[in-house]
Structure formats: structure tokens, C-alpha cells
Amino acid sequence: MTSLRRFLVISVLSALMLVNFIAALHGYRASMAEAESLFDQKLSEMAAQFAAMPLPDFESPPSADDQQMVFQIFSAKAKLLWRSSHAPAEIISDELGFGEHNFNDYRWRTLVYENPDSGRRVVVAERVDQRYRLAESVILESIVPVVLILPVAGILIWLIIGHGLKSLDVLAKILRRKSPDDFGAVKVDGAPVELQPVIQSVNSMLSRLSASFERERRFSADAAHELRTPISAIKMHLHNIREELPSGSESLGSLSKDVDRLAHLVDQMLLLHRTTPDHYPAKFEQISLENLAREAIAECYTDFAQKQQTIELDGDVARVDGDRFALGILLQNLLNNASKYTQQGGRIELITQTRGAQVWLTVADNGPGISTEAQRRVFERFYRLGGDRHSSGAAGCGLGLSIVEHIAELHGAKIVMATGLDERGLAVSIVFPVSLTAGKNSQASLGAGKSLRRGSREEAQ
Structure with missing residues (x-):
């Protein structure tokens, strides 16, 4: 029943x-x-x-x-x-x-x-x-x-039982209204004796969850200190050793790469933990994706320049309700992935578009791309296409797109993957829902001047 x-x-x-x-x-x-x-x-x-x-x-x-x-x-x-x-x-x-x-x-x-x-x-x-x-x-x-x-008796019994079960509906509404980070005790006024054990069990579970999340937060803070500090010390010692050993030491170069990879892994693991939607302390505000994209491109400029890649910013003025720090991490991960897996001298394009009630943020490249089967797995933690011996030779840990997925979920967005530039490569799109205020601001900006349909481009060669 x-x-x-x-x-x-x-x-x-x-x-x-x-x-x-x-x-x-x-x-x-x-x-x-x-x-x-x-x-x-x-x-x-x-x-x-x-x-x-x-x-x-x-x-x-x-x-x-x-x-x-x-x-x-x-x-x-x-x-x-x-x-x-x-x-x-x-x-x-x-x-x-x-x-x-x-x-x-x-x-x-x-x-x-x-x-x-x-x-x-x-x-x-x-x-x-x-x-x-x-x-x-x-x-x-x-x-x-x-x-x-x-x-008639059936109708009366239905109403009477419904009134008797009203406390269950009240409890369900209270639990539905709770935010993911609210572990406070549940209180139901006038709850019957039969419902008290359920309320007590729920409160006990919330208390245990609160303690568990608190332990995770402490672990994150401790890991940030305990792991980053020795890695920084190792980097410093490597710099000193590099001054003492002959230049071009193959072992020293390999060690430096492994330390950099370890530092990257620690940073990504901490970011993955921090961006978990259930306990990320998001601060939503009106954000211009165009300006945020410019900042992300500037931060990743060195990577594009080293590989002589062209990066272009194109699209409409688009505004969304979002957390600036989280969206910045999302853009950096998408741009870093595109740069890593696109060949020397390749082309990358970042596009912002407003389509009806949605805002599309797309990072596309003309690299080798990935198969449809692999697209279903790239969001798994620590999954890398081709494993650690990927043909690109780029260092990574397989957490970048998992972090992107967390941030997209935090903003109620969905991820769409398609073919990239020049009928090849990969295009990753983040589709945001447009809030009422964001939609109005976007329309006003578009009405002010469509010249912002990006004649401006940033190139690094």
C-alpha cells in the first residue's frame, strides 16, 4: 500500500x-x-x-x-x-x-x-x-x-484521518524547506505522541550529519595547511638544488614536474571539496560573464602563450546570478582543459550567448576532441582520457571537470558537450537559467548597443 x-x-x-x-x-x-x-x-x-x-x-x-x-x-x-x-x-x-x-x-x-x-x-x-x-x-x-x-462514513473517515496525519505533512514541509547546510533541530508544534520518535530520529540524524560535515570542513582546513606547506618547502629546496647541480639534469626536471603535479592535485582536491553544492557558502550576485571571461583569459594567458594558441572571446552581453569565485574557478578549469588538450598553435574560443530564457557559456577548441562514450565519463573523479599517459603529455589529475560539474549544479545549470571548432575538437557549454533581473539587465544592455557582439578579441601567439 x-x-x-x-x-x-x-x-x-x-x-x-x-x-x-x-x-x-x-x-x-x-x-x-x-x-x-x-x-x-x-x-x-x-x-x-x-x-x-x-x-x-x-x-x-x-x-x-x-x-x-x-x-x-x-x-x-x-x-x-x-x-x-x-x-x-x-x-x-x-x-x-x-x-x-x-x-x-x-x-x-x-x-x-x-x-x-x-x-x-x-x-x-x-x-x-x-x-x-x-x-x-x-x-x-x-x-x-x-x-x-x-x-458518507468513508468521506468522514478520510477527513478525520487526513487531519490526524496533518503533522506528517507539516514535518515533510519543514524538511523540504531546510537548506542543504541547515542541520538545526526540527520542531513540529502540537506533534502527536506517535510522531515524536520520528522527529527525534530525524534530529539525531541531522546532528550526526552536522558533526560529519564539520569534520570534513576541519579536514579541508588542515589538509590545506599540512599539504601545501611541505610542498612549498620541497619547491624551495628544489630551487636551491637546481643552483647546485649542473644545468639540464634530467632527474631534477622530472622531480620538478612531479612536485608541480602533486601541488596541482592538492589544489584540485581542495577545490573539489570546497565547491560541493551541499556545503559551499555561495554568495550570489549579478555577474557579467563577459567581464568574468576576460579575467579568466588574463589569468590563463601564460599557458596560451607557451603553446602559441589563439584565444578569442565572442558573443552577447550575458548576466547571471552566480557566485563570482566559483564561476571564476569554472572558467579557469574549462580554459585550462582546452589549452592542455589542444595542439601547439591551436585555436580556442570562449562564447557567451543569451538564448531566450537561458544563458550559454561555451568553451570550444579545435583539438582532437573525445568520443561520445568518453563524454559520459569525463565528469568522473580522477578519470583522464587515455589515463596518465595521455598523448598530449599534459599533467593532470582528472578532477577539473568534476569541479565544473559541482559549480554548474550549484548554479542550477546543465552541461552540454558537442563538437568543437572546425568540425573537430570539443565544445563544453554551461547552460544557466536566466533570473528575472538578469534577463532585464541583459535586454537593456543589448538594446544599448549590439556592437558588443564582440569585435574585441584577445590573442596570444
């Missing part, structure tokens, strides 16, 4: 119908017995009246009747004195008292009564089917209202 309310209503109604059925059956049988007693009493009274009537000693003409009740009156010498028109001429029964007999194609309830003073014998009979029909009509009139009231 998927609905507790429906289960309770059906169960209560079923129990109510069963009890009513048993009560009605018992009442029917008792009522029929009582009706039989009343009908028999009526026959007894009628027989006594006939026995006391003054009648001649010769047979009188038959009396008219209603075909449902007949009588016979005999003298003490068993001579028929009077009968109803539908009663047979022969005596119906010789046995005193009540009985049942068949005649005139019906079953009859009979009573043979004898007057002790005159010896006169009276036989009265009543059709059994008529007796049952009359009794059942009376009894059913009292049972039918009980059956008809069941739908």
Missing part, C-alpha cells in the same frame, strides 16, 4: 462494513424470529375469536377472503360449520397447535385450536411467502440506511 491515508481509510471502512454485516445478519435473524412470533400470535388471536363466535350447527356459506389467510370451523362432532372461500372443504390438519401444510399451490402456516368449553375446533392458516415478504420489507427498511451511510 503506497498511501498510508488510503490504507487506513480502506482498513477502517472494511472493518466497519464487516461489523455492520455481522450486526445486520444477527439483526435479520432476530427480527425474523420476532416477526414469526408476532404472526403466530396473530393467528392465535384469530383462532380464539372464531372459536368464541356463535355459529349454527349447519354449514354456512363460505366467507370471502384475501387469498392470503384462510380458516375452517368444525363442530365438536367434526362437522364443517364455516370456512373461507379459498379454504378446502376437507380439514387442513387434525393435529392441535402450529404446523405447516401445502394446499392451493402454496406453503401455509397453520394453527389448529380447540375450544375447551364447546369442543369447537378452528383451523386458521396464513401463506408463508407472504409472511416472509412482509417481514423482510420491514427489516430491510431498517438495514438499507446503514448500508447507504457507508459512503
